[in-house]
Amino acid sequence: QHQPSSVVRLAAASTLEGTATATSRRRTKAEVAEAQQRAEDHARSNHDAFAMNALFVNVPERPQPTPCSVASESPSSALPADLPRGALLRIGPNGATPDMGFLDGDGMVHCITLPPPDGGDMMYSATYVETNGRKLEQARRDRQKDASADDAVFSGTLAAAPRGLPMLASLLRNGLTFGTLEVQKDTCNTALAVSGDRVLALMEQSPPSEVEFTKQGAMRTVSSMERLGGAVPYAPINGGSLGAHGRTDSGTGDRIHVSYTSSERPFVRVDTFGEGWKAKSSRGVDVPTPVMVHDCALTDNFVVILDFPLTIRPARMIADKFPVEFEPENGSRIGLVPRSNSGVTIWIEVENGVVLHAANAYEREDGTVVVHAFKSTPNGDSSYILEYCPAFLYEWVLDMKARRVVEEHCLNPDVLVEFPNLENGLVGKACKHTFGLVTTSIGGPLTQYSTPQSAVLLDAVVKFDLDDDDEAGIKAGDVAGRFDLPSGWHFVSEPHVVTKTGGDGQYVLLIATYVPPVDGRKADPVVLASDGCSMKSQLLVIDGNDMSKAVFVADLPYHVNYGLHSEYVGWDIMK
Numbered sequence: 001q002h003q004p005s006s007v008v009r010l011a012a013a014s015t016l017e018g019t020a021t022a023t024s025r026r027r028t029k030a031e032v033a034e035a036q037q038r039a040e041d042h043a044r045s046n047h048d049a050f051a052m053n054a055l056f057v058n059v060p061e062r063p064q065p066t067p068c069s070v071a072s073e074s075p076s077s078a079l080p081a082d083l084p085r086g087a088l089l090r091i092g093p094n095g096a097t098p099d100m101g102f103l104d105g106d107g108m109v110h111c112i113t114l115p116p117p118d119g120g121d122m123m124y125s126a127t128y129v130e131t132n133g134r135k136l137e138q139a140r141r142d143r144q145k146d147a148s149a150d151d152a153v154f155s156g157t158l159a160a161a162p163r164g165l166p167m168l169a170s171l172l173r174n175g176l177t178f179g180t181l182e183v184q185k186d187t188c189n190t191a192l193a194v195s196g197d198r199v200l201a202l203m204e205q206s207p208p209s210e211v212e213f214t215k216q217g218a219m220r221t222v223s224s225m226e227r228l229g230g231a232v233p234y235a236p237i238n239g240g241s242l243g244a245h246g247r248t249d250s251g252t253g254d255r256i257h258v259s260y261t262s263s264e265r266p267f268v269r270v271d272t273f274g275e276g277w278k279a280k281s282s283r284g285v286d287v288p289t290p291v292m293v294h295d296c297a298l299t300d301n302f303v304v305i306l307d308f309p310l311t312i313r314p315a316r317m318i319a320d321k322f323p324v325e326f327e328p329e330n331g332s333r334i335g336l337v338p339r340s341n342s343g344v345t346i347w348i349e350v351e352n353g354v355v356l357h358a359a360n361a362y363e364r365e366d367g368t369v370v371v372h373a374f375k376s377t378p379n380g381d382s383s384y385i386l387e388y389c390p391a392f393l394y395e396w397v398l399d400m401k402a403r404r405v406v407e408e409h410c411l412n413p414d415v416l417v418e419f420p421n422l423e424n425g426l427v428g429k430a431c432k433h434t435f436g437l438v439t440t441s442i443g444g445p446l447t448q449y450s451t452p453q454s455a456v457l458l459d460a461v462v463k464f465d466l467d468d469d470d471e472a473g474i475k476a477g478d479v480a481g482r483f484d485l486p487s488g489w490h491f492v493s494e495p496h497v498v499t500k501t502g503g504d505g506q507y508v509l510l511i512a513t514y515v516p517p518v519d520g521r522k523a524d525p526v527v528l529a530s531d532g533c534s535m536k537s538q539l540l541v542i543d544g545n546d547m548s549k550a551v552f553v554a555d556l557p558y559h560v561n562y563g564l565h566s567e568y569v570g571w572d573i574m575k
Helices: 029-044 049-056 132-143 165-178 314-319 525-530
Strands: 062-067 086-094 106-114 123-128 191-195 198-202 209-213 219-223 246-248 255-260 268-274 278-285 296-298 302-307 310-312 324-326 332-338 346-350 354-363 368-376 391-399 404-412 417-421 433-443 455-465 479-484 489-491 496-499 506-514 536-543 550-555 566-570
Touching (some): 029 404, 086 191, 165 314, 191 255, 191 566, 246 296, 255 296, 255 302, 268 302, 296 354, 302 354, 332 391, 346 391, 354 391, 354 417, 391 433, 417 455, 455 489, 496 566
Antiparallel strands (some): 062 123, 106 123, 191 198, 246 255, 296 302, 302 332, 417 433, 433 455, 455 479, 489 506, 496 506, 536 550
């Protein structure tokens, strides 16, 4: 067994391994840029392309739940008593062919049940979301038994990057082949969201699908092209859209999502849902140019919109350019939309970059708004489409009355990070910490798909301090805890954080996959990932109060490949 190892580093000296420095002053912009470049160079100099490619290989669908087992190295033979019971879900694209982009793959949900003591075994399954596109493909196969496999599959659109005309051709082919105006497939492969007792599978450029889970670990698709009582309006090409990420107000239970479109003004829409995805209100928010708004944040009184210049201009395709580009001349702004649905949106200009994922936001007593997020600074218009662009933890302090930035800085330029997460109960509240995965390796080529051309390995989870504490010698951005995987192991899920049932602290749930070293007999990552025995995965439960070790480890019956986001559903809403 390859046992997970760990290390806790509190306000440690800066190193290339990604620890933070507790200093008496903020670094200058030049010092921040130098540290960021040094951290990126280190990650790019230490890349295992073989392991990365093995993790991207498609895995078979396994809808029949299979028991998991306690790992031999697990410190405990049972789940922690104060761990909320339910299921950890990890969604991601799967099934794309080499002529497609990775993100063209259909959404597959990996489900790991964490039952109460009398709830039976931990179970694992991997099931496709039965989207409208998959139903159309199956209907075509049923009608034309002699049709080739290519004739019964939607053409991917992301493989065209950086060109636009092949993307147009794929969309046209899909319409003619499947007789539909929704020529972009509703892959629902990006994220999962829970409201009340209903779970949605999301991809921000299509309507969601609703799924449900049994206590035995099986998943069933309830509906596709879900309109949520009219909250998701129809649109050409993709059928409509709902933002991939939202936030739930722990006080009211309201769920807020920010969606975007490039077809007509207003380009951004803010939807508020009551528990169970019951539509309450919808508000259009105009921005100068259609932009990709992948995430949002929430405070007691505002929805935070991240208007950063990853622009979407469909007309670019006519000129054989990809419709999504980093366009710094468009400028960057953070918008504060009143949740009361009255009053105007407050826009505050900030420094350029791209924010895909927000950690949190909250309002201070002095009337300022604090936003924490992982921000990247692309070095070309192909960033995020072809090449990976590293992100770092940033903080913005916004003066609403003066409509200006009070503070804007990188809290830790030594640690490359992805996928911020914290407890649901802290959304919109001042909190001391956020968690994220450490990008330990960047490179290529990614040979499994046409795009992207480079990707990452994520081999550690980190806990950041978000507040200064002079008495304790802590500065915002310091690493409060870090758990490193041993050689060969890589995280394939984001860190999902759940509050302990007693309310004192949190657990961090993650999935890690082992890729053995290359040898002469297994030099092909596809062969290794497909042999059914070389790669393996584990569920790790880490105590957020003490990240020195995993408190529980379970072996999964099959390995889990790379994907995107995670969610946790409570035992009480499982069927």
